[in-house]
Amino acid sequence: MPHSISPESTPIDDPAPTTSQIDTASHARSHADVHSQDQDVAMGEADNADAEQSKVKLEELFDDEDSDEEFPSSAPQVKSEDEEEEEAPTTPINISSKTSFSDPEIMRAFYQRLFPFRYLFQWLNHSPNPSDGVDFKHREFAFTLPNDAYLRYQSFPTADLLRRQCIQLLPSRFEIGPVYSTNPRDRKTLRKASAFRPVSKELVFDIDMTDYDDIRTCCTGANICHKCWAFITMAIKVVDVALRDDFGFKHILWVYSGRRGAHAWVCDKRAREMDDAKRRAVAGYLELLKGGDQSGKKVNVRRPLHPHLDRSLNILKEHFQTSILLDQDPWAGEKCAHLLQLLPDPSLKAALQRKWDSAPSRPSASKWADIDAVAKSGALSKTSKDLLEAKQDIVLEYTYPRLDAEVSKKLNHLLKSPFVVHPGTGRVCVPIDTRKVEEFDPLEVPTVTQLLSEIDEWEGGDEDDRKVADWEKTSLKPYVDYFRGFVSGLLKEGGAKRNRDEVDSMEF
Amino acid sequence: MSVAYSRVDPKRRAHIDPKKRQFAKAEFAQQHYDHRLNFYEIPPTAEITLEEFETWAINRLKVLSELESCSFRNRSPDETAEYMKPILAKYLPLQPNSTSSQQLQEERKKDHYSHFILRLAFSSIEDLRRRFSRLETMLFKLRYRDDDPRERRAFVQSLKLDWEEVGEAEKRELKEQLLAAAGLKKVPTAEEMEWFKVDWERVPDLVEQRRVFVKRGVAYVPQREQMSLVLAEFTKRLDAALELTSRALPRLDEDDRLSPILAHLSQSFTTPEASYSESSSLNGLSALTAASIDSLQPSFPLCMSHLHSTLRRDSHLKHFGRLQYTLFLKGIGLSLEECILFWRRSFKLITDDKFAKEYRYNIRHAYGDVGGDANRRGRGYTPYSCQKLLTEPLPGPGQAHGCPYRTFAPDNLIAVLQREGVTDRETLKSVREDVGKQRFHVACNRVFEWSHRREIKKVREAGTWSAADLDTIVHPNTYFKRSWLLRHLGEGNAGVVQHQEGERMEE
Structure with a gap:
């Protein structure tokens, strides 16, 4: 990672401290090179929280003045006074089950101590x-x-x-x-x-569970569970592989949107520089389901299937068996009418209708199997190829990613x-590691309040003389680490080019 | 460009260094046109008369406007070609080399010059530039399609576009994907087995429709899709040239012979798109209120009626539906205050607070009450025309906007029409045919004529309405206006009349 020039090492004007700051500032600076004692000082001050509180308010007024301290979480050695003092009041008061996620104190602590x-x-x-x-x-x-x-x-x-x-x-x-x-x-x-x-x-994508509402049976509205998160997992898999293999993009960051969806940021230079027409092209390439609620069959693709759709279908097939047929059970009872509507063959339809009417509690998996069974028994008036294609279309309608394409189309x-906090759930919008996309559990994503209490509960000492940043003390760590790795991969690509540019300009 | 019967423009003359003048190539030489098609890369330099300057430009303008109206009417490429044939023959003929006609060079010169004259006329305003570029591309496409294949190949080669042909080894390796992406089933002909590779960014429309195989950022374009590449290149170069022209344009102002003609030309390129002016709101329909919308629904075209019904059913509409419907309501004369009230009451399930935060602003923006300078000066957006509704992307799951004749599956469409009171079997059958041929607005007009057949007969017989008053409807607001007037014949300024509507109130 080309971190040799890190931001905190760049000189920044240090305005003269105001009178109210002078005593604390000098106090803090005297500790600046004694790392191990720093922590103790902070602890000691925490005890005096009440006494310090009025002073803290005053410090906030001078926020603008103090600019020599850039990244407290990653550069704790030069911890400045306002942090230590604000740590004191925020930590004990804010963590209770009743505190709202958007409570100002919580948000302040979050931006001060956790946001990377x-x-x-x-x-x-x-x-x-x-x-x-x-x-x-x-x-x-x-x-x-x-x-x-x-x-x-x-x-x-x-x-x-x-x-x-x-x-x-x-x-x-x-x-x-x-x-x-x-x-x-x-x-x-x-x-x-x-x-x-x-x-x-960046070229961005937004996948939101609202677009799945007509086929989602487990939850409604803003709720999600593991069953319906499978829709998002499938979508990520399909879109990610298309962006990498087809378009050749390498730097794709997937982010949990905090409640019931995911965003993708394609950060390759080539993607960043695309105009609207090209963004529309990629969105159109990935978009499959067309038509509103009244349009009937939503998937109408020509055959042979385009390689992208063929590959997607292969990915989605197995999910269809488990995530759709078993977990969602989309054609239970009366709802099988929609399945019938999607089949092209009238005589097959009639036969299936009769069969299912007599067994209303038949699960979707059995109904899906019935289609082939009944077709084999002679109720098929069209070719078996037509039926196979119709079945493929149905699999795609129930599993293929539903993108909010407008988001992607405009520069x-x-x-x-x-990494911001979702105001409704309190969960942090953490990156999703696509190599382990199946393991990602939206319900396990830490909330802001949980993270703040983890800082308090943290009990490790300083390792190797190194101050541990606040985010490292929490379950946000793996996510920030992943993000850091992602960014460094992105910088490597850009960095090599910049060095060459610099050489060129030197020669001038 | 210089114009005849005068001396050479002094500014142009000065370009040639006097010492080199005798060696310089003649600057105003007649160009020779090898190909019927033209990328218009080199500006014309020979002299023409002022009269030619004007007539040629007007002729080309005529062609472009007809083309534009074809696209507004949603004609298919074949229908457009058929329709344009006599027009092109009359105003802007271009014959292939094979005819070896005497007129060949003369025709091509006219095509070349008229293009550049219009380029001058339309490069000043961005909006005009965009329209000009779109229409010129359409014209080029039309000609490209019917060009002689051999001459077309020669022309494409002359363009020297850098395309990499796909080698045999790669073709074998990727055969299956290539054929699948091209939509070919088995046994392709030799010509169909040719592909070339380009960066996918050069063929965005082929990528968008998944008509090419894409691998690691490279698109494998089949030979027959070459047109799309050539067109993209044509548009790209034209757009760049227009941008340049617009910057060079101020210097032309000194020429007092050309600028009036150019100004006149650009003015006459007025938009034939059906726009709806507020002055045409209805006399009899005074003081429209949020509460009276329900009673007007029978006069709504299906697109708006569907939105209204969806709104009543769900107490909600998604963004594009809201926008389309708000603009329509604005067009029929609902004031901003009443419109906000209408939406507020319709969204029964949400709180005042949420409404104020998430919806009110958009309504005000559509009315031009807030937003940037341009938005406010233009009093917000214009109500959507059929053209706009028919060319927009199709609605996604849960959305209800667009033209139902286009977005509904035919069976659902017929069912909805029946529910709306269209019972005539003949009409429904014709609607199904129209929709099958993608003539959505024809279907809509057919429904209108059937639902208002008695009234139309009456005004026809009485001769009170001119033919123009009964012209094809191409705007939802026109549909409403005409329907409302027909339903309130002879009532004068009747205000909102509710007792009349009973017969077709279904909701």
């Missing part, structure tokens, strides 16, 4: 160095504030300023938009409106950032 701003920055900047390029500087962020106001066109030169803004405004979530041709904050000062246009953004569409 550093890796988010590197991910979006495609370089660890803030002075490299404008990918981060001109990137739009949009905040949803605690009062539900929506604040668009925010942009930040560094990760630290983004973090600062988050701590100040405590957004319940924030979204990431495209990189613009100029700084989004300057858009109104431009002479010509056309000088402000989106230039690049300037915003999508919720990874």
